[in-house]
């Protein structure tokens with residue numbers, strides 16, 4: 001057994017870390033006010049090859065595997081407490097992986113070069129007002145018409161709506177094509193948010209200020225045939241591959257954000273004195289530090305293992321089910337454990353920890369989203385239980 | 398044209414510990430990187446490189462030094478050679494320059510040798526000049542930029558104590574570079590890091606270079622390090638927290654006591 005990153009991955013880390021120190025960390029908290037990722041940062045990420053990094057080299061990507069994509073996510077999460085840049089990155093890495101694997105040549109040639117250059121945003125749109133965890137409850141419809149398709153419906157709580165609607169790009173979207181077939185009648189397709197018939201709306205989220213969240217109404221939007229991702233009616237299966245990629249990255253990102261926050265906390269508790277001594281000497285504090293540190297490293301290991309499982313599956317050495325289980329295990333506690341650690345770090349910093357100047361509060365608000373985004377923690381339990389006991393033990397089937 | 402760039406692996410932080418028993422820096426567990434002076438001069442070499450030219454990065458180090466050479470490849474070097482052997486251990490700048498000269502002679506033809514002016518750990522600034530002497534070629538040190546390179550001639554800007562001087566030289570020449578304050582090291586993008594994995598990175602040992610063994614490593618060194626120690630800790634200062642007039646009175650009193658005034 002060897003637990004080690006490759007030389008190449010270590011080099012990715014070095015480049016990305018240096019970039020983060022130069023360009024992201026010094027200005028990250030400004031995103032709480034500007035509510036966008038600056039063009040300079042996007043350009044820098046693009047130059048380094050971080051955007052759409054899972055796309056194959058023939059489309060301008062680097063064809064990164066999941067573990068390597070995790071290394072980058074980890075560094076970005078350490079650098080940006082608002083979590084905006086990690087989200088901007090991970091969504092495009094994960095759904096870029098799906099577009100790369102299942103998209104048509106024409107779609108890839110159209111979308112990837114612009115995603116990779118930082119001009120387009122590539123997102124995911126499954127959730128609707130009445131359908132979140134239960135993707136089968138989707139109401140958006142896709143219908144064949146002529147040599148293309150017509151889409152109608154509405155998506156909600158979607159990351160990167162403004163980025164795609166104003167800057168260009170779109171979302172891999174799921175809709176029902178044959179409702180009578182349930183989840184077996186769902187199709188995935190690329191939906192440009194600049195298309196006629198798209199009306200965006202915005203939601204004021206608790207955190208991740210640098211990236212927008214919102215919804216969009218889809219009114220008789222026409223899309224060409226080459227926008228279909230994979231086969232018709234296979235959307236429900238394809239979407240899970242993307243979710244899993246994203247969930248593995250999220251688990252790494254949660255661990256990284258939590259560990260970074262603990263580093264901030266350690267610096268503070270070594271310096272801050274109460275009752276004549278450093279508060280880091282109080283076991284109420286340092287025992288918690290030890291517990292969080294241990295838990296977050298368990299999470300980090302599990303998260304990388306889950307990404308490694310994806311890579312094994314892609315190499316034909318593992319099964320879909322193994323991946324689903326490993327990923328769900330990694331994401332299940334990711335947000336909770338990281339948030340608990342960050343919450344304690346805020347507590348150690350007293351009133352300062354509750355002020356907007358404290359980066360940890362931004363991290364807490366960002367990481368909290370991952371108990372829901374790309375699949376709730378409860379759904380992760382459902383997946384693990386299903387894999388352990390079998391489908392017949394799903395209560396409401 | 399063939400350009401050879403000499404590079405060194407150095408500790409990432411200057412905050413390194415000394416092993417007082419062995420008189421060496423504690424190397425275990427510290428992260429290392431490409432000497433910043435070397436990255437600068439490599440980037441100068443890359444600016445001169447045309448498609449048909451070749452840049453070879455060479456380094457004397459341990460097997461771990463490969464990471465630093467891989468970075469050179471990711472930054473744009475075409476080929477790397479690592480000199481790694483126990484025989485090379487304990488080299489001072491003279492023995493290092495000897496080893497590098499043997500490598501360069503083995504490579505064969507070259508047009509320009511590029512070195513960092515100094516390293517952030519050793520700080521001797523000797524390897525470049527010693528190497529030029531061993532190779533019997535001219536050298537320009539403290540090179541801040543290569544401003545012109547045409548035919549067999551180049552013009553460089555070189556820092557001096559008072560400012561800078563413009564130097565014209567024939568090739569072959571050795572240039573020892575020092576980054577201007579405006580220099581920001583380039584970061585290799587992912588695709589170049591990936592491409593670097595397919596570029597040749599060769600490891601040579603003592604047998605590959607040949608020659609008398611006692612010219613290499615500590616045996617071939619002119620300097621022997623007898624003792625390495627930390628500077629004695631500075632005594633704690635005195636902080637006077639008083640109204641300005643009282644503070645000044647107290648300060649004068651203390652200075653008088655210590656016979657400073």
Ligand SMILES: Cc1cc2nc3c(=O)[nH]c(=O)nc-3n(C[C@H](O)[C@H](O)[C@H](O)COP(=O)(O)OP(=O)(O)OC[C@H]3O[C@@H](n4cnc5c(N)ncnc54)[C@H](O)[C@@H]3O)c2cc1C
Pocket residue numbers: 123124125126127129130131132133134156157158159160205213369372373374375376377378379382
């Ligand atoms: C910041 C943010 C960004 C997001 N970005 C995107 C995006 O880009 N694209 C996208 O498609 N979606 C996105 N989402 C939506 C996210 O995927 C959903 O919030 C998530 O899937 C849960 O769906 P829901 O909100 O409709 O909750 P529901 O599905 O209604 O669930 C409500 C609660 O009930 C729990 N629950 C449901 N069923 C069970 C059960 N069987 N057993 C136990 N508990 C259960 C859930 O876990 C949850 O806690 C985002 C969400 C957030 C918060």
